[in-house]
Amino acid sequence: MLVYLQLMIYPIETVLELQDSELSVFETTIRFVGGLLSCYALTGDTIFRDKAAEVADTLLPVFETPTGLPYALINPSTNVLQILYCL
Numbered sequence: 001m002l003v004y005l006q007l008m009i010y011p012i013e014t015v016l017e018l019q020d021s022e023l024s025v026f027e028t029t030i031r032f033v034g035g036l037l038s039c040y041a042l043t044g045d046t047i048f049r050d051k052a053a054e055v056a057d058t059l060l061p062v063f064e065t066p067t068g069l070p071y072a073l074i075n076p077s078t079n080v081l082q083i084l085y086c087l
Contacts, residue, residue, distance in 0.1 A: 022073040022082060025062050028055065 032055045040048035062071040062081055073082040 020075070020077045022075050022080075025059055025070055025072060025074055028059060028074075033059075 033052045036048045036052035036055065040046070040052065058076055059074065062074050065071065071081040071083055074080070075082075
């Protein structure tokens with residue numbers, strides 16, 4: 001119940017912007033967006049759908065690349081994007 005009430009009070013952007021470090025776009029998508037959409041599917045409460053949309057909107061800049069492939073990391077507080085290279 002506490003998490004449910006916190007979702008109603010705190011905007012997702014505020015929570016993500018407090019993170020002054022890189023977030024994995026993949027992990028944020030499957031855990032934040034996927035978890036919120038799962039809650040929406042189970043409860044039908046639109047607050048979960050709306051919060052999932054807020055997170056997805058925060059991640060949108062990672063898809064604005066010349067190749068169309070998204071960046072791997074984003075720092076939500078500064079909007080700095082990073083490519084993750086595998087050697």
